[in-house]
Every structure is written in structure tokens, then in C-alpha cells.
Amino acid sequence: MLTTENLTAILLAERLALTAFFASITHDFHLAEDVFQEICIKALKRSESFQSPAHLIHWSRLSGKNRCIDLLRARHGRHVGLSPEMLDLLAQEWPTQEGLKPMQRALAHCLRQLNDNKRGLLRLRYFEGRKCAEVASITGRKIETIYQALARLHRELGDCIRQRLSTPASP
Amino acid sequence: MNQEQFLQQLMRLEDGTIEPEDLAQLEAAMRQDPQWRALFTQTHLQTMALHEALRSESFVGTATPKVLSMPKRVLAWVRRPVAAMSMGLLLGLLGASWVWSAASPHGTSQRMASLINGGFEQSQPEAGFPGQSGLWSGDQAETDDRQAIEGRRSLRFVNTGADATDPTGRAISCDLFQIVDLRPLKDHLSEDSQALLELSASFLDARASGSHPSVTFTAQLFLFSGDPAQAKDRWPAMGRDALASGAAFFTSLGGANWKQATARCLLPPQADYAVIQIAARPDVRPTKLQHLHADDVRLTLKTQPALPLRVASR
Numbered sequence: 475m476l477t478t479e480n481l482t483a484i485l486l487a488e489r490l491a492l493t494a495f496f497a498s499i500t501h502d503f504h505l506a507e508d509v510f511q512e513i514c515i516k517a518l519k520r521s522e523s524f525q526s527p528a529h530l531i532h533w534s535r536l537s538g539k540n541r542c543i544d545l546l547r548a549r550h551g552r553h554v555g556l557s558p559e560m561l562d563l564l565a566q567e568w569p570t571q572e573g574l575k576p577m578q579r580a581l582a583h584c585l586r587q588l589n590d591n592k593r594g595l596l597r598l599r600y601f602e603g604r605k606c607a608e609v610a611s612i613t614g615r616k617i618e619t620i621y622q623a624l625a626r627l628h629r630e631l632g633d634c635i636r637q638r639l640s641t642p643a644s645p
Numbered sequence: 646m647n648q649e650q651f652l653q654q655l656m657r658l659e660d661g662t663i664e665p666e667d668l669a670q671l672e673a674a675m676r677q678d679p680q681w682r683a684l685f686t687q688t689h690l691q692t693m694a695l696h697e698a699l700r701s702e703s704f705v706g707t708a709t710p711k712v713l714s715m716p717k718r719v720l721a722w723v724r725r726p727v728a729a730m731s732m733g734l735l736l737g738l739l740g741a742s743w744v745w746s747a748a749s750p751h752g753t754s755q756r757m758a759s760l761i762n763g764g765f766e767q768s769q770p771e772a773g774f775p776g777q778s779g780l781w782s783g784d785q786a787e788t789d790d791r792q793a794i795e796g797r798r799s800l801r802f803v804n805t806g807a808d809a810t811d812p813t814g815r816a817i818s819c820d821l822f823q824i825v826d827l828r829p830l831k832d833h834l835s836e837d838s839q840a841l842l843e844l845s846a847s848f849l850d851a852r853a854s855g856s857h858p859s860v861t862f863t864a865q866l867f868l869f870s871g872d873p874a875q876a877k878d879r880w881p882a883m884g885r886d887a888l889a890s891g892a893a894f895f896t897s898l899g900g901a902n903w904k905q906a907t908a909r910c911l912l913p914p915q916a917d918y919a920v921i922q923i924a925a926r927p928d929v930r931p932t933k934l935q936h937l938h939a940d941d942v943r944l945t946l947k948t949q950p951a952l953p954l955r956v957a958s959r
Binding site (some may be wrong): 479482483485486489490491493494495497498501504505506507508511514515521554555556557560564567568571574577578581582596597600601602603604605606607613618621622624626628629631632635638639 | 648652653655656657658659660661662664668671672675676683685686687688689690691692693694695696698699700741742743765819841848859888889891892893894905909911913914947
């Protein structure tokens with residue numbers, strides 16, 4: 475059985491991985507962070523029922539998934555996205571926080587390599603949380619161009635992160 | 646479907662514009678081949694990490710020396726009326742009384758840790774990162790009696806600034822900070838209590854609707870262990886050592902409506918103090934900040950139910 479202290483430490487350590495999973499459902503960072511906090515409180519209320527860290531993490535993903543879908547239905551009347559069955563499958567396979575810290579460091583390095591235009595695009599979409607139509611309007615480009623540019627940026631960053639992580643000298 | 650097509654469909658899915666048939670095709674591909682599920686997962690982890698990196702970069706890591714000449718005034722400690730704290734703990738910092746509540750109807754007890762001068766009624770903010778708990782300090786800002794959502798005054802963001810400890814940074818936002826000492830709470834939280842800190846702040850972009858540039862308002866809290874007196878010399882680099890943090894923000898193009906941002910953060914047992922940050926950041930720089938306000942900043946501690954009702958003094 476997990477102690478409250480252990481449970482808190484595990485949930486805090488898993489914050490990025492869990493919020494990423496929730497954001498893959500809500501498509502809204504803030505809502506995902508809210509769900510994470512709700513799940514923390516819910517988990518703490520029933521801390522005696524968790525047998526292991528893996529049990530807690532799996533429960534958090536499934537419970538968070540259900541909460542995300544409920545919130546989306548409450549807000550929009552429906553949930554448009556991957557089916558609950560697919561989300562369950564993703565929940566089973568979703569990685570834990572292990573390995574994400576080096577990824578985050580590598581990402582910080584890779585972000586610095588991007589030119590101002592690319593960084594500006596990422597900032598509009600992922601920091602300011604603007605819809606792609608707004609990004610297109612602000613940058614004077616077509617929305618399809620924005621989808622293409624974001625897809626290519628994700629691939630470029632993914633390649634850069636993998637290369638960075640495979641270089642022994644990289645921090 | 647190749648990788649680029651898959652990623653473009655993911656971008657549409659995230660954007661809420663994917664067509665039903667494209668969504669079905671995307672899901673079918675993910676069901677059949679674990680490589681697509683792995684790419685889905687990797688892309689979303691990367692997206693969340695991007696969001697955090699850009700947020701951290703904007704509000705913690707890049708900044709320049711401040712040039713401020715704010716008049717210092719004697720700080721008057723705000724004591725919120727106990728009547729206004731019908732549900733909650735008033736944590737009157739630096740010598741006040743505490744009121745603990747019974748459980749809320751929602752099953753989660755709420756207690757309020759009062760920020761000092763959360764309504765900006767009592768004193769002007771000081772310049773630079775605060776050297777002690779309980780006062781607002783930061784970039785150039787002033788209290789203003791022309792706009793308020795609570796009380797008679799609000800904070801008006803005046804100018805962007807940066808951090809004295811980071812001479813290479815850029816002045817991109819107007820940030821105000823307050824340190825809240827959490828150590829007095831520890832004796833009053835039971836060993837197995839679980840707590841969540843919630844920071845809320847109301848912001849007003851009083852420019853005409855559709856004004857440019859857009860401005861991003863932020864409410865953020867960071868929790869640290871150690872001596873709060875050391876924070877002044879270590880900010881903003883210490884942000885990376887935070888035990889936990891929470892942030893909420895929104896972007897505005899004017900419209901003169903107050904809007905609230907609420908950030909939440911689990912309270913780890915080791916946390917000794919919180920750094921509260923409210924900010925206004927114009928999204929094109931340099932820009933003179935005009936008609937941008939904050940008011941009614943609150944820090945609330947939420948815990949599990951079954952707390953006894955009690956009043957303690959210190």
C-alpha cells in the first residue's frame with residue numbers, strides 16, 4: 475500500500491506524462507492541468523486502495539480520461555475525438571515520467587536551434603493556445619499551411635531530440 | 646498514410662477541425678499499427694513539453710535588468726474581515742488569527758491563505774523581486790482607483806521589466822511577485838492531510854475590443870523548500886528547482902471585461918514558501934502597457950474533508 479507521501483511524490487513526478495495524456499483528450503492545456511489536479515485530490519482521498527505506483531498511475535490515467543470526457547460533454551454537449559476504447563489502449567501504453575526529463579532538456583536545446591519564424595509559430599499555438607485559424611490570420615498564411623508547418627516542426631523537433639539523446643556528450 | 650499526413654491529421658485533431666472520416670481513418674491506423682500509437686504518444690508528450698518550455702521561457706528564464714523608480718511607502722498589512730472568510734482559514738501572515746472551517750458542501754474543505762494586499766488597496770508595489778514575504782514587488786506597476794473589481798483600487802501594469810539577476814535577459818513582461826511563507830501552516834496540517842493551493846487573480850484589459858497587440862495575462866505559483874529570504878538573489882533561475890508549480894493564463898485583445906485566471910498546485914509536504922507571480926505580457930514588443938489591470942488576487946488552500954472547525958491565534 476502506498477503512503478500519502480509516496481502517492482504525492484509519484485503524482486508530482488508523473489505530472490507531465492499525465493497532463494500530456496489528458497491534453498491529448500481535451501486539446502486544452504489548462505483543462506488538462508485542472509483534470510490532473512482533480513485526479514490528485516481524488517487519488518489522495520482513496521490512497522489506501524493503491525497497491526503500487528503502477529496501479530496508481532494506471533488508475534490516474536483511466537480516471538482522468540473519464541473526467542476529461544465528462545468535462546468535454548458538459549462544455550460542448552459531446553466529445554469529438556478518439557473513441558474511449560482507443561483512449562484505453564493508449565492509457566495502457568502511455569509512458570511514465572521516466573526518460574521525460576532528458577527529453578525536456580533535449581527539447582530546450584532543440585528549441586534554441588529554431589529560427590524566429592518557427593519559434594513564433596510554436597509560441598502562438600502552444601503558449602498562447604491559439605486555434606490554427608487564428609494563427610493563420612495573424613501570420614497571413616493559409617490554415618493548411620499552418621497544419622503542414624506544425625507537422626513538420628514536430629517531426630524536426632522529434633528528430634533533433636532523438637539525435638540529442640543519442641549523443642553521449644549531450645547533457 | 647505516411648508520417649507527415651498522420652502528423653497533419655493530428656494537428657487537425659488537436660485543433661478540433663478534423664473531419665469525421667479522417668478521424669475514423671486516423672483511429673483505424675492507430676488500432677492496426679502500434680507505430681502510429683507511438684507517434685501519437687510521442688507527439689503529445691512533445692506538445693505538452695513544448696507548452697511548458699515556452700511558458701517557462703517567457704515567465705522565468707528570460708529577462709533583463711529593471712529600471713524602476715517606484716516610490717516606497719509604508720506597507721500596511723491587510724486583514725480581511727473574518728466575516729468574509731466564512732469558509733476558510735484566514736492565514737493572516739505576520740501575526741494574525743487563523744480560522745479553520747468545516748468541510749465544504751463539495752466535500753473538500755477550503756481554507757484561505759490571505760495574500761497580503763491581494764486587492765491592492767493598501768500600498769504601492771515595490772521595485773524588484775521581493776526580499777521578504779507579504780509584499781508585492783516587481784516591475785513597474787502602481788495602484789489605481791479608476792478600475793477595481795474588488796474594493797476601490799486595482800493594480801495597473803505600467804512597464805515591462807526584467808530580473809536583476811539575469812543581465813542578459815529581455816524585458817518582455819510586467820511581473821509582480823509576492824512571497825507567501827507556508828511554514829506556519831505545517832503545524833496545523835495533520836500528517837496525512839492532503840492539500841492543494843489555488844491562486845486566482847482577476848485581470849482587466851480595458852482597451853477597446855480588438856486592440857493590438859494582444860496581451861497575455863498570467864497567474865502563476867511556484868512552491869519551494871528552504872529559506873524564503875534567499876529567493877531574491879536566486880530568482881528567476883530558482884524556478885527550475887520548484888517542488889511544484891501551477892499556472893493559468895489567457896490572451897486578450899481588449900474588451901474591458903474582468904476575467905479570472907486560476908492556477909492550482911498540489912502542496913508537497915516539503916514546501917516552505919510560495920512565490921506568487923502575476924504578469925501582463927504584450928505579445929509584440931516593445932509596447933507601452935496601457936489600461937491593463939489586476940485585482941482580487943487570492944490564494945486558497947484546499948484540503949480533504951473532516952477538518953475540525955477551530956480558531957487558533959499566534
